Amino acid sequence: MQQKTIGVLTSGGDAPGMNAAVRAVVRTAIKKGMKVIGIKRGYNGLINGDMVELNVRSVSDIIQRGGTILYTARCLEFKTQEGVMKAKQTCEKAGIDGVVVIGGDGSFRGAADLSAAGVPCIGIPGTIDNDISCTDYTIGFDTAMNTAMEMVDKLRDTAQSHDRCSVVEVMGRRAGYIALHTGIACGASYIIVPEIKFDMNDMIRQINMARSLGKQHFIILVAEGIGNADQLARDIENITGIESRATILGHVQRGGSPTVRDRVKASQLGYHAVELLERGIGNRVVGFKHSEVVDYDIAEGLAMTKPFNEKLYGMACEISF
16 A cells, blocks of 8 residues: 655744644654655745655654744735646645645635645644634634733833833734733733724723722733724823823734643644544544534635634623723
């Protein structure tokens, strides 16, 4: 029987824990007698043949590293039928029988297209925003929250020293999960997320109520999808008279050594992805539901919706004064 060969790539934005997933894919596949090809720079590498064979030693000492050893990139060409067919031809030339794609929604759409072209693909959710609907958890979310929490804790020291309001923008263009969880963990005075309509008057009331109870410094957590943190800080200062400063944490949240949770979750998903390809199953995305590893048809997974936890947000509002 011919040895099965699988490819693995990382695509879209990098996330802490991607290396742990790559490691799990490689070691699981080799343990099962497969050959593994690392595809560099996402779908660009698949189109252009930028690949290298991986072995057990190739993925030694990477589980603790942030970023991705395979690099990542956006690939507009892969959104075309011509690009998909080039990728298929690369797979055929390299003898690749299936591909594990670690990334977000856009990466999974590419995986679905490649699966439809005849190359079975399994998607692993890797994005710090935790905004993939078919899974309760995405690789990188926990590390990003811990990084943001550490930064906000440091900002609180200077906000307290100067009786300031610190407006902190965290990542999350379309999803407020980082803002919500970090805001709760840091005791933020107010949390602004895309999923809940923002009311400036409500925020000012919250600040004034806290002032009346003796509070003199404030932390406002805002997801990047809301808008201009600098303008929000100016508005708060103009309305309340409290000296206010904006801090945008930016891409620091993508980096750093992954937490225990991200390393373990990534390893679980990488292992399950290889099990599916071993059985000849493709066009699936793996994830977590109620702490159990599950998998869905990619189209089905992309069509799912992920309700925002309004109860948790309500709790945060209740205890934030």
